[in-house]
Structure formats: structure tokens, C-alpha cells
Amino acid sequence: MSSLGDLIKTESRASTFAAADFFARHLAEHYGPSVAAVLFYGSCLRQSTDEGLMLDFYVLVDRMGAAIKNPISAVLGSVLAPNVYYHDVAYEGRTLRAKVAVMTVGRFLRDTSADCFASSLWARFSQRALILLARSAVIRERVEGGLVQAVSTMAENVLPLMPTTFTARELWITALTATYGAELRPESAGKAAELVDADLARYTAVTEALLGPALSGVYTNTELNHAAEAAHAWKLRRVQGKVLNVLRLIKAAFTFQGGLDYAVWKIERHSGVKLELTEAERRHPVITGLKLLPRLLKKGGLK
Numbered sequence: 001m002s003s004l005g006d007l008i009k010t011e012s013r014a015s016t017f018a019a020a021d022f023f024a025r026h027l028a029e030h031y032g033p034s035v036a037a038v039l040f041y042g043s044c045l046r047q048s049t050d051e052g053l054m055l056d057f058y059v060l061v062d063r064m065g066a067a068i069k070n071p072i073s074a075v076l077g078s079v080l081a082p083n084v085y086y087h088d089v090a091y092e093g094r095t096l097r098a099k100v101a102v103m104t105v106g107r108f109l110r111d112t113s114a115d116c117f118a119s120s121l122w123a124r125f126s127q128r129a130l131i132l133l134a135r136s137a138v139i140r141e142r143v144e145g146g147l148v149q150a151v152s153t154m155a156e157n158v159l160p161l162m163p164t165t166f167t168a169r170e171l172w173i174t175a176l177t178a179t180y181g182a183e184l185r186p187e188s189a190g191k192a193a194e195l196v197d198a199d200l201a202r203y204t205a206v207t208e209a210l211l212g213p214a215l216s217g218v219y220t221n222t223e224l225n226h227a228a229e230a231a232h233a234w235k236l237r238r239v240q241g242k243v244l245n246v247l248r249l250i251k252a253a254f255t256f257q258g259g260l261d262y263a264v265w266k267i268e269r270h271s272g273v274k275l276e277l278t279e280a281e282r283r284h285p286v287i288t289g290l291k292l293l294p295r296l297l298k299k300g301g302l303k
Helices: 004-012 018-034 043-047 071-079 105-111 120-124 137-161 168-181 189-198 200-211 224-255 259-271 279-283 285-299
Strands: 035-041 055-061 083-091 094-104 130-134
Touching: 004 130, 004 137, 004 200, 018 035, 018 055, 018 083, 018 094, 018 130, 035 043, 035 137, 043 055, 055 105, 071 083, 071 094, 083 224, 094 105, 105 120, 105 137, 120 137, 120 168, 120 224, 130 137, 137 168, 137 200, 137 224, 168 189, 168 200, 168 224, 189 200
Parallel strands: 055 094
Antiparallel strands: 035 055, 035 130, 083 094
16 A cells, blocks of 8 residues: 555656646746746646636745735735736647646645645645646655645544544545535535546545555544534634635735636636626726625625
8 A cells, every 4th residue: 555645746746738738837937936836736637638628727936026026916925825817828729728826835835734724725735736847856845745734634624524434435525525615616515526536546545545444445433522623623614714715806806817707707607606797897806806795695605
């Protein structure tokens, strides 16, 4: 049985399709010498294509001020990480589009660790991700360590929620469902099951690396005495996560080209709530972002 570190090392160094590699190189050039690593994750990675989709990247940098030329955006990115930007680039006669999050390596390592209460980063990177570029072998190993931390932290926070016995599949469906509830993306339980089933061998392998092999595929929960504490923590994360997501969406109005339209699209995609923006609202993104919150609460876009 492989260790979790070995599994993540192999997984994060896997190859992907050429367009994603090309875009990673573009991002490294765009953000300059401060770039330590570029991570690729999300739906395009899972489907091995960008057709009809937007690529998802995290760019990890030494310092926000060195990578982000706008000093206000750099400060905001340090206080409320990450900063999110829209990028597009011509590639083989077509346009590639990506949502790009930028944060420091240090913040990435902190927010994937067990010391971070907020679930956003460790939940996201407990799922499969590739390190497409790393400035050095040392940086690659540090980032791989963050990915290992993310898996461990996710499991540690979800295990007490499980019943007396459970399977690896049930553990990760519960994990993804819990984290969706703590973000501005109230996905159905069916979506979590779909993602886990699409990569079940991977989730089974990381569970075995964390908990050891299961007897007939079934684990016994040894964390039941922490169930009440864990349930309370996830209730707090649901409140914290939604507040942070709203603040990040407002911040994205400064940094994300077409940020308000992206926010409205994201809300409709994940909650079914459709909001129509006027041109006047688009001209005043911060005020509009603040106005969106009560409208979303009334319409059920935040649950």
C-alpha cells in the first residue's frame, strides 16, 4: 500500500492535455519571476478538455506585491485570499479561457493545513490537482506537501460525521457535500456522488493511505466521540464560508473582467436562481455586489 505522500506525488505529476500546459506557461510568464508554481484543477482536468468550459488554475507566488501590479489588489489578495482573475489567450486558432486564482505559497500551505478552520482551500485541493509548473524541486515538494495536508485535513474534519461503519465512497460523498454547504454553491448530494464515482479508485486509494485497508471495504468509525463537536464546527463553517464567498465575489468585481456577470452565472449555475443585471449595475460593481446579497437571500440563492 502506497503512502499518501507517494500517491499525491504521482497524481500531481501526471500529464494533461496540451492546451492546459500552454495556459500554465502563459500564466507563469504573465505573473513573472515571483511565480513559484501553477496548479490545474476542476472540471477541465476531470474531463480532459476545455471544450465549452473554463479552465481553472491556482498561481502560487512568493509575494502578492511582486506578482500583482495594482497595490490595492495586492493588499486585498493578502487579506482575503485568493485574488481571482479572468484570462484568455489565443491557441491554435481558438480562444482559451480561464479563471485564475492567485495567492502566496505560504498562504496556500497555511490554508490547506489542519490549523485552518475555513474549509475552502483544503476542501478544494483534497480533490485531484496537477502541479503543471514548479520553479524548483524544492517548491514542488512544498506544494505537494500542501496537497497531502489538504486530503488529511478534509478527512480529519469529516470522519467524526460518519456513522459507526462507512465506506471510502460514503466518506468522500459526505466530505464534498459538507464543503458545498459551506460555500456559495449549494450542490445536491447527487453531484457529490457523481464526482466521487467518477474517480472512485483515487478516493479509495487515499482513504486506504490515511486509514489503512478496510475490512471488506468497510471502516469502523473511531471518532464518534467527536461527532457533536464536528457537527457544530461545520455549522459555523457554513456561515463563515458564505460570508467569505460573498466578500470574495464583491472583491472579484475589481479584479475579474466581467466579474459581476461571472458571479451571477455562478449563482444561477449552482442554485438555479437567475438574476438580471442592468448596465447601470454593471457600472457600479461594488454597490451592486452589496445589493445582490439580500436579493439572493430572498430568492434562495444562498442556502
